[in-house]
Amino acid sequence: MRPDPEQAAAVQEPRGNLYAPITMTIADSRDETYDVRTLRLEFPGEAERAAFFKKYRVGMFGLYGVPGAGESVFCIASPPTRDRYIECTFRRAGRVTAALQDREVGQTITFRGPYGNSFPIEEWKGRNIVFVAGGIGLAPIRAVIWNILDRRDEFGDVTIIYGARTVADLVYKHELKEWQDRGDVRLITTVDPGGETDDWKGEIGFVPTVLEKVAPGSENAIALVCGPPIMIKFTLAPLRKLGFPDADAYTTLENRMKCGVGKCGRCNVGSLYVCKDGPVFTIEQVRKLPQDDL
Amino acid sequence: MKLIDANKLSDLASALAGAGYRVVAPIEDSGVVRLKEWTEGAAIRTDVIPVNSAKDFLFPPSEVIGHWDIDGDGFTPRDVRPDAPKTVLLAVRPCDAASLALLDTVFNWDYRDDFYNARRQAATVVPMVCTAADAQCFCTSVGGAPDAAASADAMLRSADGGAKFILEPLTDKGSALLGAAGDAVREGEATADPPAEVPRRFDVEAVTDWLSRNFESDLWVTLSLGCLGCGACAYACPTCHCFDMQDEATRRESVRLKNWDSCGFGLFTLHAGGHNPRPDQAARWRQRVMHKFAYIPERFNLLGCTGCGRCARLCGAGMSMSEVCQRIADETRKALTHAS
Numbered sequence: 001m002r003p004d005p006e007q008a009a010a011v012q013e014p015r016g017n018l019y020a021p022i023t024m025t026i027a028d029s030r031d032e033t034y035d036v037r038t039l040r041l042e043f044p045g046e047a048e049r050a051a052f053f054k055k056y057r058v059g060m061f062g063l064y065g066v067p068g069a070g071e072s073v074f075c076i077a078s079p080p081t082r083d084r085y086i087e088c089t090f091r092r093a094g095r096v097t098a099a100l101q102d103r104e105v106g107q108t109i110t111f112r113g114p115y116g117n118s119f120p121i122e123e124w125k126g127r128n129i130v131f132v133a134g135g136i137g138l139a140p141i142r143a144v145i146w147n148i149l150d151r152r153d154e155f156g157d158v159t160i161i162y163g164a165r166t167v168a169d170l171v172y173k174h175e176l177k178e179w180q181d182r183g184d185v186r187l188i189t190t191v192d193p194g195g196e197t198d199d200w201k202g203e204i205g206f207v208p209t210v211l212e213k214v215a216p217g218s219e220n221a222i223a224l225v226c227g228p229p230i231m232i233k234f235t236l237a238p239l240r241k242l243g244f245p246d247a248d249a250y251t252t253l254e255n256r257m258k259c260g261v262g263k264c265g266r267c268n269v270g271s272l273y274v275c276k277d278g279p280v281f282t283i284e285q286v287r288k289l290p291q292d293d294l
Numbered sequence: 295m296k297l298i299d300a301n302k303l304s305d306l307a308s309a310l311a312g313a314g315y316r317v318v319a320p321i322e323d324s325g326v327v328r329l330k331e332w333t334e335g336a337a338i339r340t341d342v343i344p345v346n347s348a349k350d351f352l353f354p355p356s357e358v359i360g361h362w363d364i365d366g367d368g369f370t371p372r373d374v375r376p377d378a379p380k381t382v383l384l385a386v387r388p389c390d391a392a393s394l395a396l397l398d399t400v401f402n403w404d405y406r407d408d409f410y411n412a413r414r415q416a417a418t419v420v421p422m423v424c425t426a427a428d429a430q431c432f433c434t435s436v437g438g439a440p441d442a443a444a445s446a447d448a449m450l451r452s453a454d455g456g457a458k459f460i461l462e463p464l465t466d467k468g469s470a471l472l473g474a475a476g477d478a479v480r481e482g483e484a485t486a487d488p489p490a491e492v493p494r495r496f497d498v499e500a501v502t503d504w505l506s507r508n509f510e511s512d513l514w515v516t517l518s519l520g521c522l523g524c525g526a527c528a529y530a531c532p533t534c535h536c537f538d539m540q541d542e543a544t545r546r547e548s549v550r551l552k553n554w555d556s557c558g559f560g561l562f563t564l565h566a567g568g569h570n571p572r573p574d575q576a577a578r579w580r581q582r583v584m585h586k587f588a589y590i591p592e593r594f595n596l597l598g599c600t601g602c603g604r605c606a607r608l609c610g611a612g613m614s615m616s617e618v619c620q621r622i623a624d625e626t627r628k629a630l631t632h633a634s
Contacts, residue, residue: 017374018407019359019539019550067362067369067550068543072566093566107367229569255571256563258539261405264555265536266562268585269571271592276404290509293571293581 018261021065021110022048027085029105032171036136037101038077038089039064041111053083055114058121058147059140059252059280062113063260064088069099073257075140075279076114079147086111089139089171115260116279119144119224119250128156130216130244132235134207134227135164138171140252140279141226145179152184159186159216163207166195188214208234211242218243225251225283229294236283246284253278253286253294269293296461296472297482300452303338303385303459306478310382313474315418318351319384320344329386340385340422340452343431347532347604348383348390349397352413353554355529359409360550364543378412382471385422385450389602392438393532394419394445396596400535403594409552418467422450422459427490430603432616434492438601441489447471453484460484495616496623498587498597504626505588509580513625517618518579520611521558527605527613528556533586533598536562557581583618 028040043049058079065071072094078087092101103109121144129148133141141160148155160179164170170189179187190203190210203210207227223244225235232251239249255267255274267274269289286294298306307317317332320339327342329350361372383390394414401410424431424440433439443449448468451460461479463469472479528534538555541548555562558578564570572578586598599615606614 016408017359018405018409019552020371020374021360023369023371067360067364067371068541068548070541070550071539091566097566103367108369228567254565256565258537262403263401263405263407263535263537264539265557265585266538266555268581268589270584271589292509292577 018263019112019259021063021071021112023108024086024111025108026103026105029103032089032173033169035092036089036171037092038087038172039100039103039109040078040085040087041109042085049084052086052114053080056080056086057114057118058143059118060114060116061260061275061279062086062088062111062115063257064090064100065096065110065112066099066103067110070096071110071112071258072096072100073260075143075252077139077143079143079150081147081150089136089142091136112260116275117277119280121147124222125154126156126220128217128219128221129158130221130223131158131160131162132207132211132223132225132227132239133160133162134231135169136171137227137231138162139226141224142172142175144224149182149185156220157186158184159188159214161188161190161207161211161214161216163190163192163203163205163210164195165192167191167197167200169195186216206234207231208238211235212238215242218245218248221248223249225249239283246287247282249283250280251283251286252280295481295483296463296475296479297453297484298450298459298461298479300340300457300459302478303340304332304336306461306475307332307336307338307384308334309476309478310384310471310474313476314380315471315474316379316381317384318348318381318386320386329383332384338385341426343387343424343428343602343604343607345604345608346530347393347602348386348419349393349532349535351381351383352394352417353397353401353410353535353537355554357409357552358549359539359552360541360548362548364546364548369548376409376412378416380416380418381413382418382420384420386419387424387602388421388440388442388444388446389433389438389600390532391419391421391445392433392442392600396533396590396594396598397535398445399594399596418447418471419445420448420450420461420468420471421446423452423486424490424492425452425456425487427492428603428607430606430614430616431490431492431601432495432603432619433601435495435616435619436498436597436599436601439489440492452487455487458484460486492601496619497626498619500623500626501587501619502591504622505584508625509584513621514580515576517583517621518576520613521575521579522611523558523560523575523578524610525556525558526608526610527582527615528558529554530604530608532600532602532604557585583615583622586615587619 590598
């Protein structure tokens with residue numbers, strides 16, 4: 001293959017600042033755990049809100065920021081079916097997330113997005129959906145869960161297997177209760193051995209083990225897996241054993257990003273840009289990537 | 295044809311500056327020849343390949359892309375636009391111009407980075423045909439040539455044994471530049487000097503082919519042993535375009551900067567949760583080679599290397615991209631020998 005100047009994309013007429021965010025107002029703030037918080041954000045105006053929801057499909061991500069601290073990438077944790085606001089859920093881990101958690105209701109943050117690809121849920125109508133999540137990996141899954149529950153009649157059985165290191169690390173506890181109490185969702189929660197409390201009524205064991213034990217049927221089913229890289233790695237074998245084809249099992253990659261729009265090169269894995277070609281991938285696609293780069 | 299006496303390039307720079315161009319040219323600076331903005335009295339040196347590349351003036355090391363006024367817990371954004379003065383990249387090298395195909399593509403595929411585009415549109419690219427090459431030059435191994443005119447608006451060709459330059463406009467921008475040159479350029483006849491002989495050092499298709507099958511190779515550890523992870527190679531590289539975004543703030547205002555970065559740095563891919571997909575220099579060096587010779591070709595049908603050799607001239611540990619590629623091409627040959 002030779003460099004071919006004819007292949008080069010033409011330089012376009014300058015138009016605006018690709019990196020300029022909009023300013024969002026914090027409408028609600030909820031502590032999920034001791035270091036994980038959910039923010040509900042409202043748009044500065046109807047034009048911005050409409051422009052966002054015209055593009056937004058579940059699975060996409062955004063860049064949330066505080067001037068002076070910077071921007072961080074999180075998924076959009078609320079579904080497009082709830083179109084007055086967006087929510088994000090994140091752990092306090094560095095300078096930006098600390099600045100974001102220090103903001104209070106009524107104050108503002110910056111936002112860019114939605115970016116990236118999405119879960120093809122329109123192709124899943126009539127199929128059973130199995131959600132497998134670990135820790136804060138429930139955030140992207142939660143957006144899909146609510147998207148499907150808000151359009152409940154269009155989908156088959158819904159099974160959610162969710163685990164965290166300890167009971168204290170489970171996020172969206174009030175929603176877990178809500179899903180538990182619904183008749184049309186099967187929810188199994190688990191904590192790692194040693195992470196249980198005296199009154200814990202869920203499973204005790206690692207997510208991959210519990211998945212194998214619960215053994216949701218793979219016929220006419222789609223699986224979604226989100227969580228720490230190590231959990232995803234060990235979930236692949238049970239999924240295969242249960243008969244889920246790699247092409248019907250989805251995950252999101254959480255590579256470090258800066259620009260979010262296919263320029264800065266940080267999220268490259270092989271020839272892919274996780275920010276543009278992802279963050280949603282099938283397990284079939286993930287298996288083809290250089291594994292050591294994940 | 296349009297001619298300039300070789301010792302009168304400064305007259306051309308002066309005329310262009312007078313016509314409103316920011317003139318960027320190879321200038322001796324503290325004993326080093328680098329591409330920098332020409333000012334009256336500066337000597338243009340065409341005999342040495344500059345340490346930096348022309349990308350510095352299209353995708354600068356640091357650029358403001360956001361600006362907020364801060365008032366307590368509130369902030370108000372200012373409108374930030376690219377600073378893109380009309381610029382001529384004068385007597386740069388064909389390997390500088392060759393990088394523009396990739397930079398144009400990266401900054402314009404899908405989303406468009408208008409900070410780059412504004413500078414690119416305001417730039418007139420005038421490479422000089424290389425009549426000498428050093429041991430690090432390998433443009434001919436990666437599809438280039440010492441007299442390649444790709445992405446050039448005009449070419450400077452050494453003539454009459456180095457006594458003159460022929461200035462040949464190739465685009466409207468090049469013609470406009472010639473119009474602005476005034477008396478610094480005269481009509482005449484001269485014989486162009488032959489371009490430099492740059493030996494072909496490796497078969498780039500063999501390199502790309504080997505890379506597609508050898509992500510796991512032990513050779514990566516061997517190849518990366520010298521690497522100090524300093525990032526100098528990425529900064530000098532005309533095609534390296536990875537960047538970081540950082541905020542710098544006082545109590546009253548904050549700017550957001552787009553700063554050069556490098557996949558050679560340990561922090562480049564480090565997750566907030568502590569996981570690092572490329573935890574050691576072998577993984578990072580592999581990414582550098584893979585990106586240039588396997589991933590960019592796969593993605594954009596271009597190469598991420600123009601064979602300029604700047605990385606090798608700068609490297610404090612003596613690492614050389616062309617030697618790495620030769621080594622990889624040798625591996626392919628060895629494998630073929632074993633197979634037969």
